[in-house]
Amino acid sequence: MKTEGNAKTSAIISYITIVGTIIAYFMNMEEKNEFASFHIRQAFGINITFYLLGALMGLFDQVFIIGAFYLFFIVLWGYGIITAIQGQTKEVPILGALFQKFLSTVK
Template identity: 50%
Template sequence: MNDTIKQGKTAAIVSYITIVGTLIALSMNSEPKNEFARFHIRQAFGLWVAFFALAFLVSFANSLYATFGFYIFFMILLLYGFTGALAGKKQTVPLLGKYFQQWFSFIS
């Protein structure tokens, strides 16, 4: 495992632990900036933004099945990103991961 991954691994892992964890990881990565941590912070930030936006929409469905399915789907994506950070891999989350890297390029 190279030094960049080793140094950024803690911030990358913390970023997936709630939206507050993402904000903490942002401050952890402010100086020195680490590319591996930045990648996972963008992924986690995108997941949390998508979660809150879609949760708002799913709440209008007023369906227990839709809500349960949404939470299961979100947890799978979150675990996918989290395990990638644990393994030291830069793997985008399915569906929107590559867009998160573009949309949240302001996270540096």
């Protein structure tokens, strides 16, 4: 899988908030690199899950629950961006396979 140049840049940018994911998606429109697409799907899944579960976290007023929520997503984000920087296509723990399956139309 080619991880040079624009593909690696798109993969890394995709993890910088939802705006970065959208920018990376459009950067990958012309060349359709599979490495970049893999990381765009992972980052998009992390962002969407964060916002959906974040809405539910608003119901809780417990520091430990909210702290665990943020820690979980920081670990997913950190794992994803590190594998993108290293040029690897490893799925993020626990949810990565689901992101690849359900977001398979994101190329």
